[in-house]
Amino acid sequence: MVSFGEGLDKALERTFTRPIPKSAGAQMRYLVKQHKGTRAVAELLGISQRTVERYVKDEIRRPRPQLAAAMEREVRKRWQPQVRAKAKKSAATTDGIMIDTRARFGYTAAPGTTDDARLRHLTVALPPHYAARLFDAQERGAGEHELREITAEALGEVYFRDNGRRAHGLTVQYTDLEHIEFDL
Structure with a gap:
């Protein structure tokens, strides 16, 4: 993995x-x-x-x-540090980052809704500010847990809460990671 x-x-x-x-x-x-x-x-x-x-x-x-x-x-x-820096800057300012992951997603939500975790395969485009947070955390030496938290927050906002249009107050739990791939 x-x-x-x-x-x-x-x-x-x-x-x-x-x-x-x-x-x-x-x-x-x-x-x-x-x-x-x-x-x-x-x-x-x-x-x-x-x-x-x-x-x-x-x-x-x-x-x-x-x-x-x-x-x-x-x-x-x-x-190629200059090529790498240019790709990071582009992802963090305009392009964002694509994530393809297969993991168990659960969440906490309002009473009366199901919060049972289940295995999902998601391919989602994350906005530039999440790409910037991921790269900044990686550069300062953040561990896997912190990178996972940032990714869970991003997937919660973009996929589960649809950028604030639904499921307000939903907190995503990202566990049992099977596959993860990023693309710029």
């Missing part, structure tokens, strides 16, 4: 205009350039500074699977 933070990152990665470097040497050179030195990259990846230097010079070509995954993850985090 993809987490909320990973889902937001994947949505931003789909806006990239160029693919990330493929070879271990190219990825390591990119990380060294971003961190302005081999020592910082070695600490980041948990390897020796000499090993980083050997990757930069293409003396080592095939990293072990754990190191390869760590290198790719760190390169993806830093790849």
Whole structure:
């Protein structure tokens, strides 16, 4: 299952205009350039500074699977920061963000209504101010719980309360997440 933070990152990665470097040497050179030195990259990846230097010079070509995954993850985090920032700004100011989720939704509402939680598959366009809140929370290091709360509030407002046209006072509970995907 993809987490909320990973889902937001994947949505931003789909806006990239160029693919990330493929070879271990190219990825390591990119990380060294971003961190302005081999020592910082070695600490980041948990390897020796000499090993980083050997990757930069293409003396080592095939990293072990754990190191390869760590290198790719760190390169993806830093790849095309201007494209990433432009996509975030666009989503937060004009375009909003699409969410496709399958989870159990329950809610508290006025007496006499059913509040039994049930599994739903929703695809909803969230307004820009919710996209801005999600990206701001992610940037300041918010956990999955806070991102889930923001998403539940957004889905409650847009889908269940229809932007204030019905179901006033409804509070949405977003649990048993099976699938989540964001798109810009």
